[in-house]
Amino acid sequence: MSDFISDDNPSWLSDEELATARRRLPILYVEAVPVRVDGLGKITEVGLLLRGTPDGAMTRTLVAGRVLYGETVREALFRHLEKDLGPMAFPQLPASPVPTQVAEYFPMPGISAYVDDRQHAVSLVFVVPVTGSCDPRQDALEVTWMPPAEALAESTALEMENGRGTLLRAALGSLGC
Amino acid sequence: MSDFISDDNPSWLSDEELATARRRLPILYVEAVPVRVDGLGKITEVGLLLRGTPDGAMTRTLVAGRVLYGETVREALFRHLEKDLGPMAFPQLPASPVPTQVAEYFPMPGISAYVDDRQHAVSLVFVVPVTGSCDPRQDALEVTWMPPAEALAESTALEMENGRGTLLRAALGSLGC
Amino acid sequence: MSDFISDDNPSWLSDEELATARRRLPILYVEAVPVRVDGLGKITEVGLLLRGTPDGAMTRTLVAGRVLYGETVREALFRHLEKDLGPMAFPQLPASPVPTQVAEYFPMPGISAYVDDRQHAVSLVFVVPVTGSCDPRQDALEVTWMPPAEALAESTALEMENGRGTLLRAALGSLGC
Amino acid sequence: MSDFISDDNPSWLSDEELATARRRLPILYVEAVPVRVDGLGKITEVGLLLRGTPDGAMTRTLVAGRVLYGETVREALFRHLEKDLGPMAFPQLPASPVPTQVAEYFPMPGISAYVDDRQHAVSLVFVVPVTGSCDPRQDALEVTWMPPAEALAESTALEMENGRGTLLRAALGSLGC
Numbered sequence: 193m194s195d196f197i198s199d200d201n202p203s204w205l206s207d208e209e210l211a212t213a214r215r216r217l218p219i220l221y222v223e224a225v226p227v228r229v230d231g232l233g234k235i236t237e238v239g240l241l242l243r244g245t246p247d248g249a250m251t252r253t254l255v256a257g258r259v260l261y262g263e264t265v266r267e268a269l270f271r272h273l274e275k276d277l278g279p280m281a282f283p284q285l286p287a288s289p290v291p292t293q294v295a296e297y298f299p300m301p302g303i304s305a306y307v308d309d310r311q312h313a314v315s316l317v318f319v320v321p322v323t324g325s326c327d328p329r330q331d332a333l334e335v336t337w338m339p340p341a342e343a344l345a346e347s348t349a350l351e352m353e354n355g356r357g358t359l360l361r362a363a364l365g366s367l368g369c
Numbered sequence: 370m371s372d373f374i375s376d377d378n379p380s381w382l383s384d385e386e387l388a389t390a391r392r393r394l395p396i397l398y399v400e401a402v403p404v405r406v407d408g409l410g411k412i413t414e415v416g417l418l419l420r421g422t423p424d425g426a427m428t429r430t431l432v433a434g435r436v437l438y439g440e441t442v443r444e445a446l447f448r449h450l451e452k453d454l455g456p457m458a459f460p461q462l463p464a465s466p467v468p469t470q471v472a473e474y475f476p477m478p479g480i481s482a483y484v485d486d487r488q489h490a491v492s493l494v495f496v497v498p499v500t501g502s503c504d505p506r507q508d509a510l511e512v513t514w515m516p517p518a519e520a521l522a523e524s525t526a527l528e529m530e531n532g533r534g535t536l537l538r539a540a541l542g543s544l545g546c
Numbered sequence: 547m548s549d550f551i552s553d554d555n556p557s558w559l560s561d562e563e564l565a566t567a568r569r570r571l572p573i574l575y576v577e578a579v580p581v582r583v584d585g586l587g588k589i590t591e592v593g594l595l596l597r598g599t600p601d602g603a604m605t606r607t608l609v610a611g612r613v614l615y616g617e618t619v620r621e622a623l624f625r626h627l628e629k630d631l632g633p634m635a636f637p638q639l640p641a642s643p644v645p646t647q648v649a650e651y652f653p654m655p656g657i658s659a660y661v662d663d664r665q666h667a668v669s670l671v672f673v674v675p676v677t678g679s680c681d682p683r684q685d686a687l688e689v690t691w692m693p694p695a696e697a698l699a700e701s702t703a704l705e706m707e708n709g710r711g712t713l714l715r716a717a718l719g720s721l722g723c
Numbered sequence: 724m725s726d727f728i729s730d731d732n733p734s735w736l737s738d739e740e741l742a743t744a745r746r747r748l749p750i751l752y753v754e755a756v757p758v759r760v761d762g763l764g765k766i767t768e769v770g771l772l773l774r775g776t777p778d779g780a781m782t783r784t785l786v787a788g789r790v791l792y793g794e795t796v797r798e799a800l801f802r803h804l805e806k807d808l809g810p811m812a813f814p815q816l817p818a819s820p821v822p823t824q825v826a827e828y829f830p831m832p833g834i835s836a837y838v839d840d841r842q843h844a845v846s847l848v849f850v851v852p853v854t855g856s857c858d859p860r861q862d863a864l865e866v867t868w869m870p871p872a873e874a875l876a877e878s879t880a881l882e883m884e885n886g887r888g889t890l891l892r893a894a895l896g897s898l899g900c
Contacts, residue, residue: 205747213744216736218751218790220845232443233462259749261843264827264834266409284461285410287496288469288544289825290897293722294847296795296820303795305722312792314751316825319464365719366821367465368647368659382570390567393559395574395613397668436572438666441650441657466650467720470899471643471670473618480618482899489615491574493648542896543644545824545836586797587816620763638815639764641850642823642898673818721819 205261214311221315222269223295224255225363226277228337229321235369238343238360239326240352241276242334252336252351254360256315265289265316273320277335278327283320291316292366295359306355317363340369382438391488398492399446400472401432402540403454405514406498412546415520415537416503417529418453419511429513429528431537433492442466442493450497454512455504460497468493469543472536483532494540517546559615568665575669576623577649578609579717580631582691583675589723592697592714593680594706595630596688606690606705608714610669619643619670627674631689632681637674645670646720649713660709671717694723736792745842752846753800754826755786756894757808759868760852766900769874769891770857771883772807773865783867783882785891787846796820796847804851808866809858814851822847823897826890837886848894871900 205213213219226239240252257272259265266285273283295315297308326335342348344364349357382390390396403416417429434449436442443462450460472492474485483492503512519525521541526534559567567573580593594606611626613619620639627637649669651662660669680689696702698718703711736744744750757770771783788803790796797816804814826846828839857866873879875895880888 209743209747212740213748216740216792217744217748218792218794220749220751227464229462229464231462232441232447233464234443235464259845261747261749262829262831262834263749264409265825265845266411270409284498285406285408287404287406287410287412287498289827290543290545290822291825292465292821294796294820294822295722298793300793303793314790314796321461321464361715362719362722365716366467368467368649368716386566386570389563390571393563393615394567394571395615395617397572397574436668438570438572439652439654439657440572442648442668466648467646468644468648471619471645472899473643475616477616480616491613491619538892539896539899542893545826545893581818583816583818585816586795586801587818588797589818618763620765624763638852639760639762641758641760641764641766641852644897644899646819675815675818720821722821 218312218314220259221256221313222259222265222272223315223317223359224269224273224283224320225317225360226255226273226281226283226320226322226326226335233321235319235340235364235367237337238340238364239277239322239335239337240343240348240360241328242336244333245353250333250351251353252348253353254317254356269318269320273322276328277322278325278329280324281322281326282324283322285320286318292319293317293359293363295355297354304355305358308354317359319363319367340364344369395489395491397436398433398490399436399442399449400492400494400536401446401450401460401497402494402537403432403450403458403460403497403499403503403512412496412517412541412544414514415517415541416454416499416512416514417520417525417537418505419513421510422530427528428530429525429533430530431494431533446495446497450499453505454499455502455506457501458499458503459501460499462497463495469496470494470536470540472532474531481532482535485531494536496540496544517541521546572666572668574613575610575667576613576619576626577669577671577713578623578627578637578674579671579714580609580627580635580637580674580676580680580689589673589694589718589721591691592694592718593631593676593689593691594697594702594714595682596690598687599707604687604705605707606702607707608671608710623672623674627676630682631676632679632683634678635676635680636678637676639674640672646673647671647713647717649709651708658709659712662708671713673717673721694718698723749843749845751790752787752844753790753796753803754846754848754890755800755804755814755851756848756891757786757804757812757814757851757853757857757866766850766871766895766898768868769871769895770808770853770866770868771874771879771891772859773867775864776884781864781882782884783879783887784884785848785887800849800851804853806860808853809856809860811855812853812857813855814853816851817849823850824848824890824894826886828885835886836889839885848890850894850898871895875900
């Protein structure tokens, strides 16, 4: 998954060491569904990242990345939101460390709804209201905002990789969308 | 509970009718634990309302009130937060309608941890970050902010009525405090 | 909703009094999605009730009913599960009183995804594993068990009334289905 | 933590490799609070493991262990419950993969309420009803069952290591105990 690449080389873990770990251990991730809410907290828009894949196609995805050694889940969530949405997004991080969903990605298909051919990843998924302006950085081309009904549509799910259409529906379903 | 009195006389239900309903039906409430959070969403302070009771004592309580006919849970939550904390509190209402806790108050003791001698009330309890300034109105004298550890202390629980010390601990416990 | 009728006449509230209350107060309900799970807790089947409507059509619905005065949410949940699934269903009631979803039904359309032309009802919705055999009683003709994918299909949602197809998806989505 | 030792040497990861990973990556764990519930799902007893520490003291702990590569969270939960409670405990695994609590253990104190001097571990914590008889295996001497009030007492918290008294309270608080 291209959204995982940006974490590959923290100074304290070489590429090779991380590659080895990925074949031996489940790797802990955080993912976020950015949303805009009205004054009563109701979701009005869902933000999806638009990305180019290595083979030139376009795909939609969520904010996602690895939790590093020594980093709290909240810190990882904040770091990846800033990385993908820019420094002016002003996300409202959840007061609870309990995620909205837990997604288990396996390299082998059929174990769960989610696949990742590079690793076994377990992802804590949060729905995060953002109040500022989003300025995608790195390899994301754009953040597209759409009403919840459009985010939940079959056509949107088809544009998302690795089972994330299912994950998006599960996360928004948890919130009663 | 004094915090319930302010709802007693909406135009569409006379005092007498409400009194009758309270002896026949469970009444739906919302309650909120106002908190202040840091940039990572971690709770730094918990707000408790200080109130005078009819017999002249002081007691600590939560934001609470009835859900009216035709009103959504979010609208009720917003209305009671504004009533108790003032119009400049700027609460961040939850994106999910699923509460942090459900508290069941009974007039007869021993059924649950929560009692209310006036009625059988079922309360949806939310922890709500507030970002503005609080200016208690109505019968609340003051909002007292304290660190989570102090809010969870035995001495604080003793100042709260109707089992709400237990409720506060359960709500904050849900968030990992 | 036909599933609400069975509660209409408890001895402590006349039909007329309940009818009045329903025009003045939100009425508290519980609903349950019965499921069968495998040894690891994973949902293998979802149970939907098949009912005849007053005008002779068939509709699918959930276990649902009112919480009575003096009754806990758990007791209400157990009573309605027994009423709709029979005494040998052996439901595993949740250890937590916090529901999987909260559904708000309004008589006026457009306020939420759920409608009930008789009343404003707020429903605490639980997903409940049942381990025994189900023998529907009262006005339910049958319990139909189906895999989660079928329960989540558009065609199933169309057979459910009052927005409950949406509710079923939200409840199962919360559990990662 | 002695409860972590039993996982140290799966064939696919040498002791040395695991030791290296533990200094470089957060390690994913599951933990379970075994409970007994009554017919309405209410917790009547909480089960704590009694263990001898390497220096001869006794300590109370939860069911806990690592999630292995290729293993789902549910499978890991089941495996560790069976390991610690024996094959006849018949745990009722949760239908939802979302945990009751997330506990973050750090080797360095002060980052969270939980410490583990061997590693940075992130633990998904579940409250799990067990219906059979428990026969502790391995290094656990005994499972002690106690009412929730006793499990939540200060004296019990003092017998638990690494902040797990706090975790137990948070987990049971989530369930309204």
